[in-house]
Amino acid sequence: MSAPDPQPAPPAASRAPEPDPRAPAVHYALGIDSGGSGVRIALGPVGPRGAPAAEPLTWHSPTPALVGERGIDAAGLLGQVLPAAQRLLRQAGTERVAAVCVGAAGMASLGDDLRAHLPTALADALGPRRLALAADGVTAYVGALGQRPGAVVAAGTGMIALGTGLGTGPGDDPHGGWRRVDGWGHLLGDCGGGAWIGRAGLEAAMRAHDGRAGGSQPLLSRLEATFGPPEHLPGLLYPRSDRPAVLASFAPEVGRCAATDPVAAAILHEAADHIARAAQAAFPHPPTTGQAAHGDDAGALALTGGLFRMGAPLVDPVRRELARRLPGVPATEAAGDPLAGALRVASALAADALRLPVDGELLQVL
Secondary structure, three states: OOOOOOOOOOOHHHOOOOOOOOOOOOOEEEEEEEEOOEEEEEEEEEOOOOOEOOOOEEEEEOOOOOEEOOEEOHHHHHHHHHHHHHHHHHHHOOOOOOEEEEEEOOHHHHOHHHHHHHHHHHHHHHOOOEEEEEEHHHHHHHHHHOOOOEEEEEEOOOEEEEEEOOOOOOOOOOOOOEEEEEOOOOOOOOOOOHHHHHHHHHHHHHHHHHOOOOOOHHHHHHHHHHHOOHHHHHHHHOOOOOHHHHHHOOHHHHHHHOOOOHHHHHHHHHHHHHHHHHHHHHOOOOOOOOOOOOOHHHOEEEEEOHHHHHOHHHHHHHHHHHHHHOOOOOEEEOOOOHHHHHHHHHHHHHOOOOOOOOOOOOEEEO
8 A cells, every 4th residue: 555645834824924033022021910900911011221021911800819827928920920921921922931020919927928939920920030029009000100200199998108219319329219008908097098087087977977076968878778777887887807998888878978968078179188198298309388399300290000990079179289299290190000110110110211219118129
């Protein structure tokens, strides 16, 4: 029996093109954002100046990383991130990344397990030569402003302001340095954030329920519609481990009542004052009284976070207070979110173009 005829080679059009040896190598960066609403990652090519060069590939899980005795659980976070990152790498046609930035809520105070286990695990699985571990305030800052001096107010359930002069102003630390203001949690701070507004609204509602001065009948009506009988609220709220989120869930009700209820409006005006004071304290070169800021070195200011989606009832008084406390410094919309910030940090690391303060607490580079 004769051997079968050899099969013809596939047509040239169906073959993958040969890589051009003269083309520059494409390096990829990976950004990871871990917060209360879940875990997200973004993979993208690095541009020549350390900025992301194209729209990234992304992945998201609504399941947040667990928090245990050692803080944020590294094994749980890696169990989500590594399989997803490897799928994105295959989709991009590559096997390794040049740099990774992990931004996590609570990194400064709850990041011991991450710092102990992420460097080796990420290096073994993804091969980065540089790794950054950052607080979510840092990735929010970079997502909003990039690597420019200024300040960012991030307001959601909590509230934190972060600023840096990057060593650009007279009398600055030549290495820059971060100015962190608030972000101390709902028991010690987060003043003006969602949980703060929600708690103030519920307190005003309970005063109305009791017949005390300073109460708000409209907010009492919204409490009853949302949570049921007011006298049952302590039993519903106090046993919850997610009390800040429950309190923050009432903040939109305060916003809805503010147009016709002076008590609700006063709560938002006080929140705006807290937010503006935090921005003023974090801003690297705040203008003196009666003097407006001028020039690029004065720094930029951005507002970011879900709380500002409340719109005019909160944003209008915030802008008025900012204009009073930081004259000549316009508050701009954030260019991107914390995931975009994590990817920008990783891209800058890959290109040796990181200019941010590396303090070992809010931002650590390995």
